[in-house]
Amino acid sequence: MTRYVAGRIVQAVGVLWAAFTVTFGILYLLPSDPLQLQLAAAGIQEDSLSPAALAAAKHRFGLDQSVWEQYRHRLFGALHGDFGRSLTQGEPVRTLIGDRIGQTLLLSLCAAVVSLVAGTALAGLATFVRWRPLHVFLTRLPALGASFPQFFVALFAIQLFSFDLGVLPATGTQGFRSLVMPVLTISLLTSSVLAQVLIKSFDETLRQPYIQTARAKGLSRSAVHVKHALKNAALPAMTILGVVIGLTVTSSIIVETVFTRNGIGQLAQQSVLSQDVPVVLAVVTIAAAVFVVVNLVVDLLYPLLDPRITHVRSGRLRPPTPEVAAT
Amino acid sequence: MSVQERLLSGPDPAVLDPEGEPSEVEVDDRALGPRRSRTRVALAQLLRRPVFLLAALYVLFVVVSAIWPGAFSGYGPYDPDTHHVLVGPSRRHPFGTDNYGRDLWTRTLYGSTLTIKATVLALAIAVTAGLTLGVFAGFFGGIVDAALMRAVDVLLAIPGLLLALSVVTALGYGTVPVALAVGIAIVPGFARTTRAEVLRVKTLPYVEAARAGGASWGRVLLRHVLPNSWGPVAVLAVLDGGVAIIAIASLSFLGFGAAPPAAEWGTLIAGGRNYLVTAWWFSLLPGLFVALLVLSLNHISKTFQELRR
Numbered sequence: 001m002t003r004y005v006a007g008r009i010v011q012a013v014g015v016l017w018a019a020f021t022v023t024f025g026i027l028y029l030l031p032s033d034p035l036q037l038q039l040a041a042a043g044i045q046e047d048s049l050s051p052a053a054l055a056a057a058k059h060r061f062g063l064d065q066s067v068w069e070q071y072r073h074r075l076f077g078a079l080h081g082d083f084g085r086s087l088t089q090g091e092p093v094r095t096l097i098g099d100r101i102g103q104t105l106l107l108s109l110c111a112a113v114v115s116l117v118a119g120t121a122l123a124g125l126a127t128f129v130r131w132r133p134l135h136v137f138l139t140r141l142p143a144l145g146a147s148f149p150q151f152f153v154a155l156f157a158i159q160l161f162s163f164d165l166g167v168l169p170a171t172g173t174q175g176f177r178s179l180v181m182p183v184l185t186i187s188l189l190t191s192s193v194l195a196q197v198l199i200k201s202f203d204e205t206l207r208q209p210y211i212q213t214a215r216a217k218g219l220s221r222s223a224v225h226v227k228h229a230l231k232n233a234a235l236p237a238m239t240i241l242g243v244v245i246g247l248t249v250t251s252s253i254i255v256e257t258v259f260t261r262n263g264i265g266q267l268a269q270q271s272v273l274s275q276d277v278p279v280v281l282a283v284v285t286i287a288a289a290v291f292v293v294v295n296l297v298v299d300l301l302y303p304l305l306d307p308r309i310t311h312v313r314s315g316r317l318r319p320p321t322p323e324v325a326a327t
Numbered sequence: 328m329s330v331q332e333r334l335l336s337g338p339d340p341a342v343l344d345p346e347g348e349p350s351e352v353e354v355d356d357r358a359l360g361p362r363r364s365r366t367r368v369a370l371a372q373l374l375r376r377p378v379f380l381l382a383a384l385y386v387l388f389v390v391v392s393a394i395w396p397g398a399f400s401g402y403g404p405y406d407p408d409t410h411h412v413l414v415g416p417s418r419r420h421p422f423g424t425d426n427y428g429r430d431l432w433t434r435t436l437y438g439s440t441l442t443i444k445a446t447v448l449a450l451a452i453a454v455t456a457g458l459t460l461g462v463f464a465g466f467f468g469g470i471v472d473a474a475l476m477r478a479v480d481v482l483l484a485i486p487g488l489l490l491a492l493s494v495v496t497a498l499g500y501g502t503v504p505v506a507l508a509v510g511i512a513i514v515p516g517f518a519r520t521t522r523a524e525v526l527r528v529k530t531l532p533y534v535e536a537a538r539a540g541g542a543s544w545g546r547v548l549l550r551h552v553l554p555n556s557w558g559p560v561a562v563l564a565v566l567d568g569g570v571a572i573i574a575i576a577s578l579s580f581l582g583f584g585a586a587p588p589a590a591e592w593g594t595l596i597a598g599g600r601n602y603l604v605t606a607w608w609f610s611l612l613p614g615l616f617v618a619l620l621v622l623s624l625n626h627i628s629k630t631f632q633e634l635r636r
């Protein structure tokens with residue numbers, strides 16, 4: 001067990017390091033002139049600088065070092081939580097992110113909780129209802145929810161709730177009411193993804209013999225559904241928790257831009273627009289870290305929740321039920 | 328591979344099609360007869376689904392309008408009509424007009440050209456890279472497989488949209504960089520699916536028979552393994568077509584796509600944001616147009632998956 005845990009942690013750290021390296025590679029090695037990029041970001045024409053000034057600028061951005069030096073510098077900085085300075089906003093990346101991360105975390109957490117509740121409720125209902133038309137409708141509903149682009153949902157919500165009905169503020173971060181539309185926009189997508197997996201998992205679980213036994217003993221359908229099927233059906237779905245959390249984080253880029261909320265997502269959008277490389281690197285690294293940590297926690301908790309799981313020698317988990325494909 | 332990564336790898340062919348297809352196992356050139364009738368049966372099945380037909384017709388319409396946008400509208404995408412600025416939907420302007428009096432229906436159709444081009448490019452990149460990676464990993468196994476799949480794991484750990492954003496940061500804006508970025512971001516799924524399929528096909532008797540018959544590895548790979556493993560990849564391509572359209576439209580909505588006068592879907596919809604109070608049709612009707620396309624693609628790929636079962 002200890003060996004499995006240690007192995008899994010090492011693997012998570014490895015994946016995170018590799019993710020950082022890939023992002024660094026994309027940002028620093030793709031065919032673009034980093035100096036010109038960064039001078040343009042700072043609003044300076046390259047030709048207007050004398051050779052000496054050019055060299056000074058190179059030094060200031062750390063471009064006189066080899067890529068390898070820059071990479072080492074960035075990596076060790078990142079390990080200490082130091083992502084350098086923003087090229088356009090003149091502040092350390094750490095401050096920029098620190099000021100905004102609370103907003104985004106609040107948004108992501110609310111969206112995750114709402115989508116867990118809504119996704120589970122929808123999946124439970126869809127598999128419980130026996131009246132054919134309603135059953136088909138509820139089963140197809142998640143595919144519908146996942147098809148709408150988030151910017152469309154957000155704009156539609158603003159039009160409906162802010163301008164037509166006038167019940168919710170269209171923009172801003174003030175108060176609980178400003179959180180409602182962003183959270184609902186994100187959870188429409190994430191709860192749909194979750195519900196799709198849960199419905200398949202419910203179908204699988206309801207075919208198990210122990211469900212028949214419970215029914216044969218005289219338990220009502222609803223009791224079997226809630227007390228017996230739900231727990232086992234929820235287990236495989238737990239494994240996509242990482243994906244769901246990851247989706248809430250990436251969704252915040254679009255949602256925060258549309259609702260003008262001052263969070264990490266909006267920072268990411270602005271940084272890409274101004275080609276602020278250090279900020280982009282930091283945001284991507286943090287998002288990858290969130291994803292990796294959530295997956296690690298789920299993987300470590302899984303055997304505790306489901307004792308049937310076995311750790312094979314290779315250190316991989318074996319799911320107890322047939323695989324459920326997330327489509 | 329941890330549990331959730333397996334779940335992420337998309338529709339598992341082993342689940343969709345546990346027994347394999349008997350008529351394909353006998354394979355080779357003489358099996359063409361029964362195969363053709365199977366196609367006919369599948370077609371008949373499809374025609375009996377009205378929603379599928381509607382979805383297919385809509386996708387067809389969008390593709391045709393992307394090739395000849397002028398065929399469905401009497402206006403040009405940049406023709407200003409100063410007497411009809413921000414006019415709501417009417418018979419003359421089904422989607423209304425924008426702040427310069429340009430016809431939004433026309434601009435949406437011309438937007439198809441750019442966005443569909445970008446989607447096709449993104450899918451081409453993803454399918455080519457994914458097939459190559461998946462076939463190499465699945466066919467050679469061992470160290471090659473382990474190394475390639477670890478690389479795919481890493482790409483999966485970076486959320487797709489953020490991976491795309493880093494590529495756009497490095498390459499700059501425009502339709503082509505956005506298409507490239509989205510293509511790269513969806514490669515891992517294709518690599519996974521192809522690998523799983525190749526692993527399944529490579530143990531089937533006809534591959535062994537071909538090898539025993541003296542065919543080289545390269546020939547077996549190209550003539551037997553590849554043609555028989557691309558089914559699930561095609562289904563994934565339709566499904567990811569929807570994903571790619573959303574991603575491309577989202578990136579151009581955020582301002583990374585083609586510059587404003589051009590009518591890309593995302594840019595078009597973003598342009599209407601400031602007029603939401605007075606002209607709801609400006610953003611919402613083109614948005615609905617995009618949403619319906621994604622919905623149709625999702626429905627088509629779902630139907631294919633059900634039929635393969």
